Amino acid sequence: GAVVSQHPSRVICKSGTSVKIECRSLDFQATTMFWYRQFPKQSLMLMATSNEGSKATYEQGVEKDKFLINHASLTLSTLTVTSAHPEDSSFYICSVSSLISNNEQFFGPGTRLTVL
Amino acid sequence: EDQVTQSPEALRLQEGESSSLNCSYTVSGLRGLFWYRQDPGKGPEFLFTLYSAGEEKEKERLKATLTKKESFLHITAPKPEDSATYLCAVRFQGAQKLVFGQGTRLTINP
Numbered sequence: 001g002a003v004v005s006q007h008p009s010r011v012i013c014k015s016g017t018s019v020k021i022e023c024r025s026l027d028f029q030a031t032t033m034f035w036y037r038q039f040p041k042q043s044l045m046l047m048a049t050s051n052e053g054s055k056a057t058y059e060q061g062v063e064k065d066k067f068l069i070n071h072a073s074l075t076l077s078t079l080t081v082t083s084a085h086p087e088d089s090s091f092y093i094c095s096v097s098s099l100i101s102n103n104e105q106f107f108g109p110g111t112r113l114t115v116l
Numbered sequence: 117e118d119q120v121t122q123s124p125e126a127l128r129l130q131e132g133e134s135s136s137l138n139c140s141y142t143v144s145g146l147r148g149l150f151w152y153r154q155d156p157g158k159g160p161e162f163l164f165t166l167y168s169a170g171e172e173k174e175k176e177r178l179k180a181t182l183t184k185k186e187s188f189l190h191i192t193a194p195k196p197e198d199s200a201t202y203l204c205a206v207r208f209q210g211a212q213k214l215v216f217g218q219g220t221r222l223t224i225n226p
Contacts, residue, residue: 001162032212043203043216044160093159103207104150105214107159 002028002096002106010112013084021079021111023094029074030096034105035067038091050077084115119143120206122217129224132193137202137220140186145209149187151180152203154219160203163189194224 003026013019023033032051036044048064050056050071058064068080081088091112095105123138141149148167152160164173166182173180177198179190189202201221205214 004159006159034213043218046213049213091157095159097212102165103148103212104162104165105205106162107152110157110159112157 001104002026002030002101004028004094004096004106004108006092006094006108006111008111009109010114012114012116014116015085016083018080018082019084019113021081021092021094021113023077023079023096023108025075025096028096028101028106029098030077031074031098032096032103033071033077034095034097035069035077035079036093036095038093038110044093047079081113084113086115089113089115120204120215120217122202122204122220124220125218126221127223129191129194129222131195131224131226134190134192134194136191137189137204137222138186139189139204139217141204141206142185143206143208143215146206147209147211148207149182150205150207150214151187151189152205154201154203156201163202191222194222196224196226198222199224 005024007022035047038044047062048056048058056069071077093110095107097103097105120141151163154160164180169184171182177192181188201219203219204217
């Protein structure tokens with residue numbers, strides 16, 4: 001499977017500030033990247049799907065102006081949480097896939113965001 | 117509506133006690149059923165993909181099977197290090213995204 005990294009692994013920020021999370025595919029050309037969030041003891045909730053070079057497709061109820069996604073290359077996608085609030089505190093996980101991998105998704109280690 | 121349901125929600129076993137986890141789905145046009153393992157504070161780790169009814173895959177103490185309505189993850193003679201949350205996800209026809217079940221929290225006591 002693909003090796004996926006996320007940076008940072010943990011971040012604490014003040015309410016009202018913006019936070020950027022990076023997702024890198026280290027050994028795999030990811031034509032599609034996904035962003036999920038996960039609350040404690042709950043399953044993964046898809047936020048958006050992004051295809052390289054295209055605008056992200058957001059799931060219903062996810063504010064695209066608040067969660068900015070950029071998928072500029074086949075190995076890098078970023079999620080920016082703008083004007084973060086305490087309710088945005090969560091575990092954010094990215095995944096990568098490609099037609100070459102038969103669209104199997106491989107996940108990053110996750111980023112724990114805490115908004116004070 | 118496409119749905120994925122996992123049972124049980126939590127399962128405690130003694131080391132060596134075999135059991136099965138269930139994932140049932142109602143999707144139109146299955147294009148893959150995926151099993152992942154997730155440890156606390158980490159991202160999901162890919163285990164298996166199944167594409168058609170009757171298919172089976174094995175990895176160490178784990179074996180995944182698939183029918184037209186459900187999948188089972190059989191765990192044989194588990195060890196404490198098998199303790200984790202096991203997630204099932206389905207990709208349906210025409211979609212790139214996965215629909216996840218709520219997971220089964222498995223605890224293996226030594």
